Amino acid sequence: MHKVLQTVVDLFRRRNDDLIAFDEDPYTRSINLERHCFGEFSMANAQANTIMEDQSQVEVASHNALYLGVYDGHGGVEASLYVLNNLFNNLLRFAHENDNAITEATLMNAVADTERGFFDYVLNNIVQIQTIGKVGSCCLAGVLWKGVLYIANLGDSRAVIGSVVDKRVTAVKLTTDHNCNDPVIREELKSMHPGDDTIVMEKNGWRVKGIIMVSRSIGDTYLKRPPFLLPASFPTYEKVPDPFERGVVSAEPEMLTRVIEETDKFLIFASDGLWDLMSNDEAVQIVHKNPRNVSIYLCLVLS
Structure with a gap:
């Protein structure tokens, strides 16, 4: 496991020795234990x-x-x-x-x-x-x-x-998952846009209008x-x-x-x-x- 990911896992397991070093890294941040209605929570992420x-x-x-x-x-x-x-x-x-x-x-x-x-x-x-x-x-x-x-x-x-x-x-x-690679989502889009043969297109995976997967x-x-x-509002490379x-x-x-x-x-x-x-x-x-x-x-x- 990558060192940063191991540190994240350790934080969740209350192995907090590296917490200060973790928070000093510009690509990581964490929230130590805080209260909520069910007890406590913490959070850590790495960029x-x-x-x-x-x-x-x-x-x-x-x-x-x-x-x-x-x-x-x-x-x-x-x-x-x-x-x-x-x-x-x-x-x-x-x-x-x-x-x-x-x-x-x-x-x-x-x-x-x-x-x-x-x-x-x-x-x-x-x-x-x-x-x-x-x-x-x-x-x-x-x-x-x-x-x-x-x-x-x-x-x-x-x-x-x-x-x-x-x-x-x-x-x-x-x-x-609202992703066009799911055939259910493709059918949903087709039913919402009857007569539009380009509503979903296969272009490096299935995409709405051949542009976006979600x-x-x-x-x-x-x-x-x-x-x-x-048309002018679309990126010129698409x-x-x-x-x-x-x-x-x-x-x-x-x-x-x-x-x-x-x-x-x-x-x-x-x-x-x-x-x-x-x-x-x-x-x-x-x-x-x-x-x-x-x-x-x-x-x-x-x-």
Whole structure:
């Protein structure tokens, strides 16, 4: 195992001798033990690229809800950073308007408002950053509150829960990968765009319009909204099929609500790079063999 990854594993296992050195590395960061409604949590991550387009987040809300997010950016850093800086605050605002209660609708509204806000950000910055119309981010966001887990998902990051019965762990996939390489997603796109023979094209894997693999995201305004649906707004290095008049990538999140059961022991939020390398079962086996002494714990992985 790579030294940095070993250090991350050791941090989760409470081997904290290297914590100071870890935090001094400009490409790593961590959160040591903090409290949430189920006990304690910690977080550690390591940056693989000089320019980090991906972000992760763990926050404890004032009403003792635990928020977590993985934002897998593409085309630039602006979208994932915008989600990092705004989605949680939007959630708090909608929760406050709902008598400080969190529901599936609260989280869904927060995601929708974040998408609207980023669209305004693009409009205000398109002159200074001419490529910002093609910047986007997958978004996997979850809230654990009063024994219930709420998840909103756009893109091909994935949430998997580890359920343990009689010391045997089972991987339970909670979300759908919105990736065109899945034939179900291709059929979904075709049904939404009848008569459009180029809605999905095989080009180094299956892609929406031959351009992007994910069918849902934050941002990617040149694939969603006027005035960006013009041929001139597309990157010049990409061959664009026939122009289209309405969006081809969705900003509607897949929503899931799960009441946490006694057998639910840990939750993995990870971007697609992890799931390209290992199965759900392999991932939960790794976490199961390196347990934390809490009722339920969380693992966020950017790859």
